[in-house]
Amino acid sequence: MSMKGLVxxxxxxxxxxxxxxxxxxxxxxxxxxxxxxxxxxxxDYAGRPPLLIGVLKGAFMFMSDLAKTIPLxxxxxxxxxxxxxxxxxxxxxxxxxxxxxLDLSGRHVLVVEDIVDSGLTLSxxxxxxxxxxxxxxxxxxxxxxxxxxxxxxxxxxxxxxIPPEFVVGYGLDLDERYRNLPFICTYVGPEAxxx
Ligand code: 5GP
Numbered sequence: 001m002s003m004k005g006l007v008x009x010x011x012x013x014x015x016x017x018x019x020x021x022x023x024x025x026x027x028x029x030x031x032x033x034x035x036x037x038x039x040x041x042x043x044d045y046a047g048r049p050p051l052l053i054g055v056l057k058g059a060f061m062f063m064s065d066l067a068k069t070i071p072l073x074x075x076x077x078x079x080x081x082x083x084x085x086x087x088x089x090x091x092x093x094x095x096x097x098x099x100x101x102l103d104l105s106g107r108h109v110l111v112v113e114d115i116v117d118s119g120l121t122l123s124x125x126x127x128x129x130x131x132x133x134x135x136x137x138x139x140x141x142x143x144x145x146x147x148x149x150x151x152x153x154x155x156x157x158x159x160x161x162i163p164p165e166f167v168v169g170y171g172l173d174l175d176e177r178y179r180n181l182p183f184i185c186t187y188v189g190p191e192a193x194x195x
Pocket of ligand 1: 166
């Protein structure tokens with residue numbers, strides 16, 4: 001597994017929104033780490049370009065930046081899943097809202113995920129995708145929350161391991177807001193402590 005150490009939380013993010021807590025990953029750290037991941041993927045997949053599967057909506061920004069740093073003729077497809085639960089907690093019950101357009105049989109599939117929390121979403125997705133007969137299936141997750149996984153996961157590429165806080169930005173939302181922040185910070189607004 002390619003992985004970076006636990007990220008210490010920084011100072012307040014710019015902008016003055018009181019619902020936004022400490023900075024977790026800065027724009028500069030994101031672009032440096034994404035470039036590292038792209039280079040690693042480029043060398044690991046030399047001669048067998050992967051089909052990148054982005055998990056919408058959270059992974060769209062990461063997938064776009066990552067793909068630009070992979071020096072291979074990659075292809076793309078997208079899936080949208082919704083997990084039942086409150087705004088800030090996953091229940092582990094996953095529904096496919098938009099399925100893939102492409103056939104996975106014989107393909108080298110690399111799933112691009114925004115964040116792994118309990119791991120239940122990814123575990124469901126991996127089982128679902130493996131059943132479609134890919135030649136290989138690996139996962140590239142931008143963020144993994146420290147110590148929360150309730151299911152063993154094989155994560156080939158990890159951007160950052162972060163503290164177990166609810167975070168927003170760089171594709172990640174709270175009720176569709178904050179996805180366009182160019183950095184990742186904690187969310188400390190009213191929904192942050194809902195069950
Ligand atoms: P898991 O099934 O691993 O518990 O949760 C994975 C999904 O829950 C992610 O793909 C994401 O949609 C959502 N999620 C988990 N933690 C966070 C978080 O800190 N912030 C945001 N915005 N979404 C999260």
